Amino acid sequence: MRLANAPVRVVVAVAGLALGLFGSPSVIVSARPAGGAAARAEGLGLTCSTTTTPDGVTYQKCTGEIPSFDGIGLDTDLSLPASGSAPFPTIVMMHGWSGDKTDWESDTKSSDSPDKDRWNNVWFVSQGWAVVNYTARGFKESCGQLDADPNCITGWTHLADRDFETRDSQTLLGTLVDEGIADPARMAATGGSYGGGQSWLLATSLPWTSPAGRAELQLAAAVPKYPWTDLLYALAPNGRQTDSTNQSRSHERPLGVPKEDYIDALYAAGRAVGEGRYNTTDPSDYGSALDEDYAFVQAGEPYDSNPAATKIAAAFRNKSSYYARDYLNALRSGSVTPVPVLSIQGWTDPLFPGPETLQMYRRLKAVDPSYPISIAFGDIGHSNAADPGAQWSYLNQLGNDFLAAFVLGDTGRKPRAEAYSFHTACSYGDSEQPVTGSWDGLAQGTLALAGEGSQATTSAASNILDGQATDPLTHTGCMTEPSTPPDPGRALWTWDVGSAGFTLLGLPRLAVRYDLQGKDATVALKLWDVAPDGTMTLVSRGAYRIAAYDGDPTSGTLRVELFGNQWHFAPGDQVELQISQADAPYLRPDNLASTITWSSPRLVLPTLEP
Numbered sequence: 283m284r285l286a287n288a289p290v291r292v293v294v295a296v297a298g299l300a301l302g303l304f305g306s307p308s309v310i311v312s313a314r315p316a317g318g319a320a321a322r323a324e325g326l327g328l329t330c331s332t333t334t335t336p337d338g339v340t341y342q343k344c345t346g347e348i349p350s351f352d353g354i355g356l357d358t359d360l361s362l363p364a365s366g367s368a369p370f371p372t373i374v375m376m377h378g379w380s381g382d383k384t385d386w387e388s389d390t391k392s393s394d395s396p397d398k399d400r401w402n403n404v405w406f407v408s409q410g411w412a413v414v415n416y417t418a419r420g421f422k423e424s425c426g427q428l429d430a431d432p433n434c435i436t437g438w439t440h441l442a443d444r445d446f447e448t449r450d451s452q453t454l455l456g457t458l459v460d461e462g463i464a465d466p467a468r469m470a471a472t473g474g475s476y477g478g479g480q481s482w483l484l485a486t487s488l489p490w491t492s493p494a495g496r497a498e499l500q501l502a503a504a505v506p507k508y509p510w511t512d513l514l515y516a517l518a519p520n521g522r523q524t525d526s527t528n529q530s531r532s533h534e535r536p537l538g539v540p541k542e543d544y545i546d547a548l549y550a551a552g553r554a555v556g557e558g559r560y561n562t563t564d565p566s567d568y569g570s571a572l573d574e575d576y577a578f579v580q581a582g583e584p585y586d587s588n589p590a591a592t593k594i595a596a597a598f599r600n601k602s603s604y605y606a607r608d609y610l611n612a613l614r615s616g617s618v619t620p621v622p623v624l625s626i627q628g629w630t631d632p633l634f635p636g637p638e639t640l641q642m643y644r645r646l647k648a649v650d651p652s653y654p655i656s657i658a659f660g661d662i663g664h665s666n667a668a669d670p671g672a673q674w675s676y677l678n679q680l681g682n683d684f685l686a687a688f689v690l691g692d693t694g695r696k697p698r699a700e701a702y703s704f705h706t707a708c709s710y711g712d713s714e715q716p717v718t719g720s721w722d723g724l725a726q727g728t729l730a731l732a733g734e735g736s737q738a739t740t741s742a743a744s745n746i747l748d749g750q751a752t753d754p755l756t757h758t759g760c761m762t763e764p765s766t767p768p769d770p771g772r773a774l775w776t777w778d779v780g781s782a783g784f785t786l787l788g789l790p791r792l793a794v795r796y797d798l799q800g801k802d803a804t805v806a807l808k809l810w811d812v813a814p815d816g817t818m819t820l821v822s823r824g825a826y827r828i829a830a831y832d833g834d835p836t837s838g839t840l841r842v843e844l845f846g847n848q849w850h851f852a853p854g855d856q857v858e859l860q861i862s863q864a865d866a867p868y869l870r871p872d873n874l875a876s877t878i879t880w881s882s883p884r885l886v887l888p889t890l891e892p
Contacts, residue, residue: 805840
């Protein structure tokens with residue numbers, strides 16, 4: 283979960299995952315103006331003042347705590363236009379894990395952080411929006427560990443739960459509607475990582491009622507950035523996630539392979555940086571009792587023999603838009619208005635990769651083929667993404683056009699394409715342009731690669747040098763290894779690219795025969811581009827769990843999709859598939875010993891070229 287609104291690279295587990303500290307605004311502040319929206323905000327207990335930024339934006343900044351549905355005070359900043367009449371179009375901007383209300387705030391419309399450039403409170407208030415920036419419950423002054431408010435005893439984080447964090451956002455927006463500050467027909471949500479997942483949750487909510495009883499409130503649009511849509515799967519993938527229209531494979535059985543380095547760093551940073559208040563009083567409150575959840579993960583395999591596994595999986599469904607069954611059923615019956623969504627995801631984000639958006643795209647389109655969803659992908663998001671400024675410049679403009687069309691009614695700015703995909707490279711220019719079109723039309727061809735022979739892997743081979751070279755928490759951008767594999771225990775198949783070259787665009791699909799000796803196995807997958815000098819550059823990766831104790835056969839065909847990318851394989855290079863049983867520190871090593879014999883892999887790559 284993103285710990286800052288901008289995709290800051292993570293270099294040290296806790297400090298790097300901490301939150302982006304972008305400095306204090308350099309502003310001119312004067313006494314609050316009388317009357318209008320600011321007076322209404324002060325009636326809510328906020329303190330307002332007029333602020334002028336260095337680039338000449340004058341607006342009213344109101345700050346204080348607004349009580350949520352259960353009385354918890356949510357530390358809130360409200361930016362209001364200095365001109366115009368309320369109610370205003372209103373956007374709530376939600377921060378990353380361990381962050382706070384300042385994550386999406388800026389001292390100017392622009393920002394040195396590419397993700398935040400023309401995507402912050404000053405930018406939106408300059409466009410006539412009311413902007414809500416608040417700290418999520420359980421952090422900092424919204425009942426973090428150091429918040430001494432008496433009602434904070436039960437004010438712990440519920441890890442983006444519909445019944446708590448989503449309801450908090452609904453309560454804040456509803457309160458502003460009741461006060462005549464927010465226009466109920468023009469409300470939007472955005473956020474990155476933790477806030478991106480919450481944007482999806484709010485977008486897939488049934489209409490709600492404001493504190494004063496105004497019913498049928500709903501977002502007009504949402505723009506999640508590098509979000510999850512299935513949080514449990516994103517943190518512990520079992521390999522059954524897919525871009526296919528067939529979404530029937532279970533994401534929970536067996537329980538997946540924990541992304542150990544991210545889980546460790548997020549758990550620690552939530553407390554150390556976000557001053558997070560975790561539920562330490564009720565260990566049965568799965569998904570909120572984070573100490574117990576973390577201990578469950580670290581106990582390791584076999585997970586599914588532990589009764590807590592089923593309860594944890596059930597709890598996490600309430601934190602994931604992928605399981606928004608009430609909303610999906612309402613769409614089927616035509617009893618709810620679809621909320622337009624622009625979901626922006628990172629091809630090179632190993633925490634919340636491309637399938638997080640694609641599976642939700644499939645789920646919505648299966649219910650309503652005309653659902654207003656746009657999707658965009660790039661070299662962005664959590665580390666090891668490079669986050670080139672040129673890609674973010676395009677994506678932020680796309681987001682502004684999307685909101686203008688669906689919230690403000692400027693239909694001439696409606697994005698023309700359904701899908702946008704930027705390429706991944708090891709260096710970028712000043713201008714980046716994506717491939718655009720329908721999602722199923724972006725990749726115009728496929729390249730099928732068949733491998734011969736059999737190779738064996740074992741859980742005893744740690745592959746530690748390989749794992750360290752591709753650890754996303756300590757590397758940014760392209761990750762490479764030398765020509766000679768430094769570790770044993772890796773099964774490798776290699777194919778020549780040929781004289782024409784080709785561009786991967788989408789999710790590689792692998793089918794490979796296996797014979798397992800053991801009861802459980804972690805499978806780590808990597809796709810490499812091997813240069814003529816032998817240097818290997820990581821293109822995509824994936825994970826799979828074979829759990830014989832949970833019903834998986836000990837021999838058969840493993841079918842899995844990797845995380846995906848848009849990457850050009852140059853003429854003279856080689857495509858290399860790697861299968862191993864260890865990828866530490868990224869993936870948690872399996873407790874149970876096993877060996878696997880692999881044979882006859884078939885790798886299908888979607889290609890930009892026909």
